[in-house]
Amino acid sequence: MHDGSNPLLRVVHARGSRTALIVDERPVSFAALDDLSAGVAAALVHRGVRKGDRVALVVRSSLDGVACLLGGLRVGAVVVPVNPGYQTAEFAHVLADSGAALVIVDEPCAALDGVIAGRAVVTSGALVAEGAQTLDAADAALHADDLALLIYTSGTTGRSKGCAHTVGSLAAGLGALMDLWAIGPDDVVLNALPLFHVHGLCVCLLGALARGACTRLVPRFTPEAVVDGARRGVTVFMSVPTMVYRLLGVLDDDGAAALAALRLVTCGSAALSAEKLRAFHARTGLTILERYGMSETLITVSNPLVGERRPGAVGKAVPGTLLRVLDDELQVSSAGTMKGYWQRPDADAESFVTDAEGRRWFKTGDVVALDDDGAVRIVGRASQDIMKVGGYKLSTREIEEQIEGHPAVREVAVVGLADAEWGERVCAVVALHPGASLTLAELQAHVQLAEVKRPRALVLVDALPRNALGKVMKSALKQRPG
Ligand code: MLC
Ligand code: AMP
Numbered sequence: 001m002h003d004g005s006n007p008l009l010r011v012v013h014a015r016g017s018r019t020a021l022i023v024d025e026r027p028v029s030f031a032a033l034d035d036l037s038a039g040v041a042a043a044l045v046h047r048g049v050r051k052g053d054r055v056a057l058v059v060r061s062s063l064d065g066v067a068c069l070l071g072g073l074r075v076g077a078v079v080v081p082v083n084p085g086y087q088t089a090e091f092a093h094v095l096a097d098s099g100a101a102l103v104i105v106d107e108p109c110a111a112l113d114g115v116i117a118g119r120a121v122v123t124s125g126a127l128v129a130e131g132a133q134t135l136d137a138a139d140a141a142l143h144a145d146d147l148a149l150l151i152y153t154s155g156t157t158g159r160s161k162g163c164a165h166t167v168g169s170l171a172a173g174l175g176a177l178m179d180l181w182a183i184g185p186d187d188v189v190l191n192a193l194p195l196f197h198v199h200g201l202c203v204c205l206l207g208a209l210a211r212g213a214c215t216r217l218v219p220r221f222t223p224e225a226v227v228d229g230a231r232r233g234v235t236v237f238m239s240v241p242t243m244v245y246r247l248l249g250v251l252d253d254d255g256a257a258a259l260a261a262l263r264l265v266t267c268g269s270a271a272l273s274a275e276k277l278r279a280f281h282a283r284t285g286l287t288i289l290e291r292y293g294m295s296e297t298l299i300t301v302s303n304p305l306v307g308e309r310r311p312g313a314v315g316k317a318v319p320g321t322l323l324r325v326l327d328d329e330l331q332v333s334s335a336g337t338m339k340g341y342w343q344r345p346d347a348d349a350e351s352f353v354t355d356a357e358g359r360r361w362f363k364t365g366d367v368v369a370l371d372d373d374g375a376v377r378i379v380g381r382a383s384q385d386i387m388k389v390g391g392y393k394l395s396t397r398e399i400e401e402q403i404e405g406h407p408a409v410r411e412v413a414v415v416g417l418a419d420a421e422w423g424e425r426v427c428a429v430v431a432l433h434p435g436a437s438l439t440l441a442e443l444q445a446h447v448q449l450a451e452v453k454r455p456r457a458l459v460l461v462d463a464l465p466r467n468a469l470g471k472v473m474k475s476a477l478k479q480r481p482g
Contacts, residue, residue, distance in 0.1 A: 004141035006073050006148070007171040008210040012037065018185065020209060022216045023063045030212075033070065036063070039131020040071025041138040046130070047120065049102060051076030051140040054150065056100035058082045058091075058109065061195050061219045064124035066205070068104050069195070071131065076140030078147045080162070081196035084109065087448045089402075091115050094152050098162055098342065144168030150342050151198055153295035154395035156385040162342030163295045165202075173298030173336020174207040176320040181236075181264060181289070181305055187213035189236045190229040192221035192243065198295045199269050199391065204238045223247045223255075230258040237265045240391030241272045244288065245421050248279055259284045268292055268299065269391035270423045271378055274311035290314050292378060295393075296351070297362055298336040301376050313375040324361065329382055330368045331361040384474035387416030387424045392452050394426065396474075399455070402447045403428055408436035413464050413472045415481060417457065427457040429477050431464060457481070 005013060012020065015031040022028070028036075049055060055077040059065035072079040080098045082091065084106065092115040095103065103121045105112065112121070148170055150162035183189070189208040193200025208215050216234055218225045223246050226237060237259075244267055251259070259265075265280075268291045281287050292314035293299035301323065303315035317323045321334035331353070337360070341347040353361050365386070367379045385396045396414035403412045410431045416424030432438055440458040447454050459481040465473045 004143075005139060006142055006167055008167075008174065008206050009037075009070060009073060011210060011212045012070065016212070018212070019214045021063060021066065022188075022214065023061075026063075028063060033067070036067040036128060036131070037070035037074055038138070039134060040067050040127050041074040041131070042134040043127050043130035044071055044075050044077060044102075045138040046134065047102065047122070049075055049077050051142075052078060052147065053102070054078045054080050054098045054100040056080045056082050056095060056098065056103040057196075058084050058086075058103060058105045058112070059124050059195065060084055060106055061191070061200075061217050062106065062124065063217075064128045065106070065195060066217070067128050067131075068124045069201075069205075071127070072104075073148055074139045076142055076146060078150055078164075080150045080152070081201055082152070083194065083196050083450055085450045085452075087111050087450060088114050089448060090450060093159055094162075095119065097159070098150050098152075142167050144171070145339070147339065149202070151196075151201075151295045154386065154393045154398065155347070156383050156395065156397065158395055158398040158401045160395070160398075161344055161347055163198075163338040164340055164342045165298075165338050169298070169336055169338055170202060170206065171210075172320065173334065174202060174210060176318050176336065177203065177291075177299050177302070178207045178211045180302060180318055181266070183208055183211045183213050183236065185212040187211070187235045187263075188216055188229075188233050189213050189238065190216045190218065190226060190234045191238070192218040192225060193238065193240070197269075197392075198293065198298060199238070199240065203293070203299055208236075221246075223250045227251075227255040227258050230262055235263045237262055239265060239267045239288075240269045241267060241276070242270075242390040242422055243267075244272065244276055244280060248276060248283065251283055256283045260286065262286060264289060264305070266291055268314070270388040277311045291318075292366075292376065294362075294364060296338050297332050297334060297364070300332045300334055300336070310371070310375055313371060313377050316375055322359070323376065325368060325370065328367045328369075328379075330364045330366045330376065330378075332364060333359050333361045337362050384415065384478070387426070389416070389419075389424050389426065389452050390422045394453055399426060399428070399447065399449065399453055402449060403430065403443065403455075406438065406443065406446050408432050408438045411464050413474060413477055414455070415474050415477045417478065417481065419456075425456045426453065427459060427481055428455040429459045429461055429464065429481050431461050 019027040020030040149165045152160040291302035300321045303309040419425040
């Protein structure tokens with residue numbers, strides 16, 4: 001691959017004086033980011049990290065966190081972003097599965113204490129400080145096929161799987177999308193998304209950096225931060241539906257006028273209500289551009305930058321992506337698709353099919369309908385064992401396994417109930433042992449998982465409805481959980 005460096009970092013390496021990042025109102029130039037990440041790269045090498053080693057990155061949005069991400073990519077480490085809000089069991093799985101030898105954290109974290117045995121832990125700040133002492137060139141020679149990121153995503157089983165993205169899959173997938181949306185050096189992109197999933201980390205951060213756009217990094221989404229960003233020159237806001245709904249809930253006329261100055265608001269990771277899209281347009285004059293993607297494939301379907309953005313539809317294939325629909329399920333074939341699931345040939349065999357021409361297709365599990373002109377509408381998911389809350393993908397199985405461990409519980413099914421703000425809400429339908437009792441508060445205290453996975457509703461039943469084969473009928477429960 002050309003000069004052997006990561007193509008996504010070429011603009012950073014060009015060391016321009018323009019602003020690459022704004023964090024806490026502090027501008028950081030591309031040259032400064034290049035220095036910071038070169039320092040981290042040198043510090044990583046000094047700590048024994050070699051190309052192909054997995055490095056877990058457990059950080060919230062911060063300059064040090066971004067420097068560590070880029071430093072890791074520079075040395076050819078396989079960066080494993082992890083939600084800092086995870087609890088011990090979730091950390092244990094990702095660290096063991098990825099085999100990460102080094103864990104980078106913002107600050108010491110109690111939930112990690114029990115699972116870091118045998119692993120080195122360093123704070124992002126310490127790594128940046130170590131790097132400032134060295135600055136030797138430490139970049140690895142990279143090839144398109146080299147792994148760059150392992151992004152863990154929930155599946156129908158309780159255990160999440162690592163989507164292994166390569167230097168090439170990221171460059172191809174993000175490049176096509178940034179071209180489609182015309183992201184360039186004149187843009188200031190507001191990033192209020194978490195930096196441990198594809199949306200915030202890849203699309204919004206790496207995509208914008210690669211195009212020389214400036215990123216305004218917001219540590220935590222609030223409607224006020226978005227309006228404030230718009231007043232301070234933001235041109236593009238990438239959102240999940242819950243953010244749009246919250247914005248709409250509090251937007252006054254001044255705020256709406258500020259947002260009207262944006263050139264582009266995109267939305268994805270979960271279905272955006274067509275009614276709210278229209279409401280947002282009525283308030284701001286902006287038609288949100290909805291797009292669709294997955295951790296496995298990056299963003300494959302998008303409404304257009306120029307032309308009709310159709311409410312309720314996610315648009316057409318991003319250039320370079322092929323789409324087909326088999327048995328109502330969307331399949332995609334694209335250079336932006338991951339190499340495979342990390343050390344899971346069984347999951348690869350289930351998820352990929354190769355056609356007669358040798359083309360590899362990824363089975364998304366999303367049920368779709370096509371408009372007459374081919375625009376895609378996401379109708380639902382093939383499996384009831386996956387849900388989306390605020391754009392986070394959850395495995396109902398993972399939550400059920402925890403609830404099954406409660407002594408009062410005889411059987412449980414977790415279902416996603418429709419929720420106007422979050423898209424879906426975690427609901428536990430539980431049959432208790434004779435004479436036992438359970439409250440929602442007790443159940444919430446028992447579930448030791450990230451906050452977003454804790455049940456928000458508890459429905460007690462005598463027995464779960466099952467079909468003739470003994471399988472719990474989750475669709476029936478979703479209609480009427482009681
Ligand atoms: C969670 N909470 C709920 C709830 N679910 N409260 C009420 N009802 C529910 N159903 C509460 C928790 O109790 C907790 O409260 C808080 O929400 C924790 O969640 P959070 O997500 O941190 O909340 P918040 O700070 O309010 O942020 C909302 C949000 C955030 C929408 C900004 O959820 C977010 O950033 N979502 C984006 C996820 C994402 O990036 N997905 C992309 C995946 S990639 P407390 O007490 O902690 O406040 C992908 C591919 C693609 O999907 O196509 O992009
Ligand atoms: P994740 O594994 O977190 O990357 O989530 C990917 C899933 O999010 C997809 O398989 C879809 O189910 C869902 N998704 C992403 N974008 C959209 C969208 N615009 N509309 C509906 N669902 C979406």
